[in-house]
Amino acid sequence: MIHKLATAPLNLVVKVGEKVKEEVDKELYDLETIQQKLVQLQMMYELGEVDEKVFEEQEAVLLARYEQAKRMELEEIDEMMDS
Numbered sequence: 001m002i003h004k005l006a007t008a009p010l011n012l013v014v015k016v017g018e019k020v021k022e023e024v025d026k027e028l029y030d031l032e033t034i035q036q037k038l039v040q041l042q043m044m045y046e047l048g049e050v051d052e053k054v055f056e057e058q059e060a061v062l063l064a065r066y067e068q069a070k071r072m073e074l075e076e077i078d079e080m081m082d083s
Helices: 002-029 031-046 052-082
Strands: none
Touching: 002 031, 002 052, 031 052
C-alpha cells in the first residue's frame, strides 16, 4: 500500500508523458495533417507569403515526415497481418 502511494505521482508523470508523446507523434506523423500542411505551404508560396528558399526547405521537411509516416503505417499493417 505504501509503495503504491509513493509511486503514484511517478506513475502519473509517466502516463502524462506517454500521452504527450502520443499527441506529438500524431502531429508529426499523421498523414492527413502533413498533407494539409503541404497544401497550406503551397498556398503561402503562391501568395508570396514565403519565398522560394523557405518553401523548398519546409517542403523537404514535410515530405520527409510524410515518407516516414507512410513507412510507419506500412509497418503497422505488416505487424497486424503477421499476428
